[in-house]
Amino acid sequence: MTKRDITTKLVHAGERRAVPEGKPVSTPIYATATFTYDSMQEIDQVFGGEKQGFIYTRYGNPTITALEEAVREVEEGATACAYSTGMAAIHAALIACDLRAGSTVLASQDLYGATTSLLNGVLINFGVKTVTVDFADLSAVREKAREARPQVMIAETISNPLLKLCDIKACAEIAHENGARLVVDNTFASPYLCQPLKLGADMVVHSATKYLGGHADAMGGLVISRDEMDSAALVSVMKLVGGVLGVWEAHEILRGLKTLAVRMDRQCENARKLASHLGEHARIARVHYPGLGALVSIELRDGTRETAFRFMDALKLCVRSTSLGDVFTSVLHPATASHRDLLPARRQELGIVDGLVRISLGIESIDDIVADIEQALATD
Numbered sequence: 001m002t003k004r005d006i007t008t009k010l011v012h013a014g015e016r017r018a019v020p021e022g023k024p025v026s027t028p029i030y031a032t033a034t035f036t037y038d039s040m041q042e043i044d045q046v047f048g049g050e051k052q053g054f055i056y057t058r059y060g061n062p063t064i065t066a067l068e069e070a071v072r073e074v075e076e077g078a079t080a081c082a083y084s085t086g087m088a089a090i091h092a093a094l095i096a097c098d099l100r101a102g103s104t105v106l107a108s109q110d111l112y113g114a115t116t117s118l119l120n121g122v123l124i125n126f127g128v129k130t131v132t133v134d135f136a137d138l139s140a141v142r143e144k145a146r147e148a149r150p151q152v153m154i155a156e157t158i159s160n161p162l163l164k165l166c167d168i169k170a171c172a173e174i175a176h177e178n179g180a181r182l183v184v185d186n187t188f189a190s191p192y193l194c195q196p197l198k199l200g201a202d203m204v205v206h207s208a209t210k211y212l213g214g215h216a217d218a219m220g221g222l223v224i225s226r227d228e229m230d231s232a233a234l235v236s237v238m239k240l241v242g243g244v245l246g247v248w249e250a251h252e253i254l255r256g257l258k259t260l261a262v263r264m265d266r267q268c269e270n271a272r273k274l275a276s277h278l279g280e281h282a283r284i285a286r287v288h289y290p291g292l293g294a295l296v297s298i299e300l301r302d303g304t305r306e307t308a309f310r311f312m313d314a315l316k317l318c319v320r321s322t323s324l325g326d327v328f329t330s331v332l333h334p335a336t337a338s339h340r341d342l343l344p345a346r347r348q349e350l351g352i353v354d355g356l357v358r359i360s361l362g363i364e365s366i367d368d369i370v371a372d373i374e375q376a377l378a379t380d
Contacts (some may be wrong), residue, residue: 034056034057063250076197078225089207096237099152106152109135112185135166141153150178160338163297176200182202185206187325188211197225207220210325211264214256215326216326274296274373296358299356308357311379321360
């Protein structure tokens with residue numbers, strides 16, 4: 001055995017040991033940027049796609065691959081690719097649909113504010129035109145699709161923040177009749193409540209930061225496609241644009257995925273009970289709840305931003321948070337958060353009024369959630 005200096009030993013001791021005989025029962029965290037092989041021939045074969053393996057974590061990593069495969073399976077897709085955030089995933093899905101100068105996107109008018117900004121503030125600079133329509137009005141969607149001849153249609157299973165439901169099967173039929181692909185952001189529903197690919201969608205996107213992770217401790221995004229042919233484009237965007245999911249985040253999201261069904265059952269039941277309780281409340285003008293999902297949006301009768309802020313500041317259990325889908329109940333003011341970048345007139349047009357508050361139900365006791373919201377509503 002070659003005798004080496006202690007400075008060398010400190011660098012190499014204990015590293016690159018043989019894979020143990022025992023198979024780990026949960027996916028390990030492969031905290032490495034690069035991978036090595038016994039010969040340059042093997043490295044060349046992996047680089048060239050002749051042999052399966054990992055080279056560089058920006059190209060792929062076993063922990064991230066495990067998450068991709070898990071979500072691909074539950075969404076019943078052909079391929080999946082993970083990204084650093086939900087917005088990176090939305091961007092990748094659109095680019096993988098081969099958008100180019102002169103292409104048109106037909107988008108739901110009720111998309112998450114950042115998705116709208118991506119379309120109208122970034123992709124427009126590359127010659128991609130976006131046309132919006134109310135996806136809850138199928139006749140309007142059909143008419144706009146025939147008129148615009150889009151390359152891509154994009155909608156949300158449950159819209160943000162007014163919680164409108166999308167008829168995915170009908171929208172997929174409209175898209176395919178007009179030569180377009182349908183991309184569905186399934187974040188609010190999760191694959192536990194809805195699997196859009198089975199209804200005809202071409203790609204599904206998740207902000208894994210939300211329900212998939214579920215614990216407010218990891219950010220990530222995923223795209224799942226019904227067509228294996230999309231794999232190369234989705235991976236290429238990930239590798240070249242650099243929105244790579246970290247291995248620690250992939251591990252946390254994969255762990256969160258295991259309890260998705262249990263959490264969603266409790267969260268959806270809490271949402272149903274809260275919506276029913278608040279339906280006739282004297283200080284609430286309207287409750288938005290579609291009968292599906294774990295979110296409830298309320299419009300305060302005194303519909304000013306000051307009243308909304310006062311209500312939210314008075315909450316003692318529910319957390320003021322810019323996200324959703326976590327184990328704890330959280331509240332958000334859409335007009336100053338998710339849809340802040342929209343002009344006030346456009347927000348009013350879309351129904352995102354200053355008195356609107358979005359509530360993401362957690363897994364706490366519904367009695368405690370209701371009590372907290374009641375005392376906050378009673379605050380003058």
